[in-house]
Amino acid sequence: MNTPNLGFSPKGLYIGGKWVDSAQGKKFSSINPSNREQLGEVPLAEKEDVNRAVKAAKQAFQDWSRMPIKERAGFLVNLADKLMENRDELGFMDCVDSGNAISGMKGDVDWSSDTLKYFAGLITEIKGETLSEKPGHLNFTRRQPYGVVAKINPFNHPL
Secondary structure, three states: OOOOOOOOOOOOEEEOOEEEOOOOOOEEEEEOOOOOOEEEEEEOOOHHHHHHHHHHHHHHHHHHHHOOHHHHHHHHHHHHHHHHHOHHHHHHHHHHHHOOOHHHHHHHHHHHHHHHHHHHHHHOOOOOOEEOOOOOOOEEOOOOOOOOOOOOOOOOOOO
16 A cells, blocks of 8 residues: 655754754655655754754743743644644654554644643743741742753654
């Protein structure tokens, strides 16, 4: 059985708000495990690419951390909604890329969307504490984003 046309081609690495090639220009083949057909060539990210992505994320982090919490929550909800709008396509892409059942891959899209919405709701509930230990002194906690981290997603559950 041949792999149906996916209707798109890989765009590259998404770094700093743009689709870019890997720094070394290396690529690898994404293969449909059910029939060994090549789905496409995708960039092979290496240490230099991770460093570029972390640098770009640190720059974006400055604006993000100053953004009002409700606005941040809105971005998470918007992303969750976009996932659901594209549920069928994302589920299909994961299905042919990983070899898992399409129902499970659509379930991953659902789970990812639900998780984003959960944290969008939770972010507005994070509050600091005020502790008055003695007269004339005020101690308080201030919750703020930790910072940028690099994460390697497993190949079989990229969302």
